[in-house]
Amino acid sequence: MTERETFSECHPLANEIGEAYGEMTPQLKAAASYVLKNPNDVAFLSMRDQAHKAGVSHSTMVRLAHFLGYEGFEQLRECCVEALRSTRLEYLRLGDQNDGRCPPLSEIINFITDRVLSLGDGENLSNISVASDVLAATQNIISLESSSGFGFINHFIQSLSARGNQVKLRRLNPGVTHLSHAAQKDCAVLVANFSPPSNSLIDMLHMISERGKPVVAVTSGRPSPLEQFACATVVIQKESINQNLWLLKAHAAAEIMASQIRKKTENNFEVSTLLHH
Secondary structure, three states, X not given: OOOOOOOOOOOHHHHHHHHHHHHOOHHHHHHHHHHHHOHHHHHHOOHHHHHHHHOOOHHHHHHHHHHOOOOOHHHHHHXXXXXXXXXXXXXXXXXXXXXXXXXXXXXXXXXXXXHXXXXXXXXXXXXXXXXXXXXXXXXXXXXXXXXXXXXXXXXXXXXXXXXXXXXXXXXXXXXXXXXXXXXXXXXXXXXXXXXXXXXXXXXXXXXXXXXXOOXXXXXXXXXXXXXXXXXXXXXXXXXXXXXXXXXXXXXXXXXXXXXXXXXXXXXXXXXXXXXXX
């Protein structure tokens, strides 16, 4: 999509509207034309604001969604959001292959913004809230780090400390024995793993689960083997286009969790970290 974002003619929603346009009433046509020309508005403005700008009633926007086969307007809105994400993704991937052009700065900023906004997709927002509740309810956090999850854990600890919660950090020696000793006191476990989990990690989580300790899992997708042990699972979907952009999203999730914990408690925390392989 260009700086004035419109739907590509080959996008499924554009095809749906094009095929049904001749059968629409004048009001539906006005609403459909607005949707095609203003996908950003459809994705981010309220339905009433969109209707006002399109010169139709908000019920017309709902009727348009039903006319196109969607259960409601929110499903049509989500289609627009996904279209913006996928188009920007393709543009960023191919931008500098097209006559040497680089994507405009506004496109890059919009793309990064969309990546962070995707943290709120589906149940993820409520899962982040539950995860924050679990961690805020204790003063002792055991973090199980892998090489893939180190960046998230490190940023989470830094963010927690920066927001005023004093954090005492200690490193545990590798192995189930040291973890078992640390888990004898009241604690919660935070595990961040964005690659297939090792057998040693699964063994550790089995032991933690048998002790009745709450586990917060941060993963790159579902289903995940970690979910069976977790009372809350936060998903940070990986992006194939650019590892640094995905890391930015992971850092944003860590910031959000630390911010939510600070709102819930002024506790000081002892964070025990254990690196597993």
